[in-house]
Amino acid sequence: MKRIGMIVLMFSLASMVLFAGARQQSQGSSGPVKLTVEIFDRGTDGGKTDPTKNKWTEWIHDKLLKEENIDVSFVAVPRWTEAEALVNLFASNSAPDVCYTYANDNIQNWADQGGLFELAPYINTTLKDLNSFLGPDAAIPGKQMIERTVDLSTGQIYSVPARRMNLARTVVWMREDWLNILGIPVPKTTQEYYNALIAFRDNASRLMSATGVNRIIPFITDGDRLDWGPGLVMDSFIDVNISDKERWINSVAERNLLIPGYKEGVRFMNKMYNENLIDRDFPLYKTGDDTAPIIKSGAAGSWIGDWDTIYREPNGTLSGLKANIPSANVIPVDCITDANGKTTKGIYDAAGIFSFIPLSCKNPDAAMRYLNWMAKYENYHFIQTGLEGVNHTIENGVVKVAADPKTLNSANDQGWMMNSNQNIDYTLAMNGLFLETQEASIRALAAGYSFPADVIQRAYNVALANGRPALVVQPTSPLTVAGPLGQTLVDKAKVIYSELFRCAPAQFDSRWDALLADWRASGAQAVIDERRAKFPN
8 A cells, every 4th residue: 555655646746747847838938838629529510610720719719829828729529429539539648638528437537547637736726717617516515616526535636517507408399280280288297298109109190191291200219328318208217215325326327227216217118119109210310410300301299308409500400390391390398207296307417518638738737727718708708609790699688699600690701600509619617608697698598599589498497397406426535437337338228228128028127137237247336336335424
């Protein structure tokens, strides 16, 4: 143990020397400090720009160079495979100087391997504006949000969160026109929802005749994240009396497969599939990009997804559907009920995506100053709202950020298109639109779509109704088991969901036992054991 302690001490001293040299270079050099920053690549469909080189990156580059003497460039990482892409970049020692990810297990794994810079000594100095912006952590009384990932045994911090303004996650979407054609009231319970899907299936010819489509799919989902959309249904079967401790301990790789009661939720989805309520081809659809054209064609009656996905532009799902079938309409439905009859649903934690600095960064001081610079109102406000008349208008005192800047400006200004809502891929201190007050932010959020504000507000309210905040637990020491096993467990979970959705009902229990036994043996049980041992008493 003494030898391990000496190694840790030597490593810490070496890191301090490296950091001190980098800081001296950053502040003392007459030339600008070069810095690379990760940026999500969401493709260029719909007029989106190169995320590494556009009007926004030029603005950030020029202002940052003037104010901080930092010459920043951006490194694209595919949005939907960002975790795997970062693993590969770290393996090749070519990670950007500032990185961010939703895969927290990977961050801890890199920290355990000595691959990240330690940020705790700078939260009240170099990172003081970021600390102020993030503010107190509502989930952990007495702590600042910037301390969310602190190691309670050492006080070390290797990553900092973004702050979410909007905590809404997912809702059930249904074709209101289909309900009206069949004379079905809007469902209010899981059973009523199931009955409506049965009615869609059994009245397919009537619906096709009324809408002009050539097929009817009662429920559609993509096959990659079956724990996400359908997860709203499966989560509702979790034992309502389970303690927070048991819920947290049995959550593995952000999947709820081993939480008591969840099995019956998966069985319910198996029932839906075997009764021809779920699109038979769902395993072929990798993301929402694959299901969106089917929804736009008018063939799908219901799905579960992000609370605002259908309203997003350009190439929005709802606008595309209405272009094909003008009489069509989609509404959010609050109908998935738990054993207590409540429409309980998960909502986001106030801490969003996490940013960190790899040890390979030659100028960690500049990297931290970049994170801090992004937390200043004058910087993030412009990046989120852009130019008046191009990216936003002001109507009755409300900032209305355009869902698609092409509706406001000429073709010559298309470089100002936002590739992500409110440019969240650039504003690392936050997820969502932050204005001077919470009220102004919510009003602007509702106004920032090409649909009436009351329509947006309704979906937002449904997504938050009976919301259960994400469970936040600070273990007695960092969790180290899940990191190296994360991708294996995620990949195996995809197979588990896909097979259990599609197997014959008579085989469900035996397949569940076999697949979950393999998942446990592949590391899930080790993750659970560590979580149980490190749960704070």
